[in-house]
Amino acid sequence: MKRAPDAASPVAAGGVPLTEGARIVTESRDIVEAIAPMLEEPPEVRGALSAPVSDVPISEPAESERARIVEALGPTPIEVDEIIRFTGIPARAVHVVLLELDLAGRVERHPGQRVSLR
Numbered sequence: 001m002k003r004a005p006d007a008a009s010p011v012a013a014g015g016v017p018l019t020e021g022a023r024i025v026t027e028s029r030d031i032v033e034a035i036a037p038m039l040e041e042p043p044e045v046r047g048a049l050s051a052p053v054s055d056v057p058i059s060e061p062a063e064s065e066r067a068r069i070v071e072a073l074g075p076t077p078i079e080v081d082e083i084i085r086f087t088g089i090p091a092r093a094v095h096v097v098l099l100e101l102d103l104a105g106r107v108e109r110h111p112g113q114r115v116s117l118r
Contacts, residue, residue: 061093069097070117073107077114 025031061069068087072078080098084091098115101107108118 061089061097065089065093066097066100069094070101073101073115073117075116077108077110077112077116080113080115083115 023030023034025034065087068089069083072083072086080094083089083098084094087094098107102109106118108116110116
């Protein structure tokens with residue numbers, strides 16, 4: 001014989017039984033309480049985020065790299081990844097040069113991460 005569901009149960013209100021670990025959400029604070037533990041950083045992440053950024057070597061793209069990137073561009077849009085593959089220049093340097101060209105008004109951006117010279 002089946003027992004009648006508890007009056008506070010969602011089954012009693014016409015709902016379906018909750019799976020293990022599920023919670024009933026009736027107010028926004030219920031959601032905040034449920035996700036609060038997920039928002040806390042684990043100790044190993046906390047230490048990694050506080051590491052100095054100066055450990056990463058930062059260098060300006062060389063003039064020869066700039067010239068090869070401009071040479072790879074043309075009036076037809078090309079994917080940024082294709083420029084990186086074609087020139088063999090590190091992605092960071094390609095993006096820096098493209099940003100410089102963009103700020104100078106020499107490059108046009110297109111959908112699909114494509115760029116072309118103006």
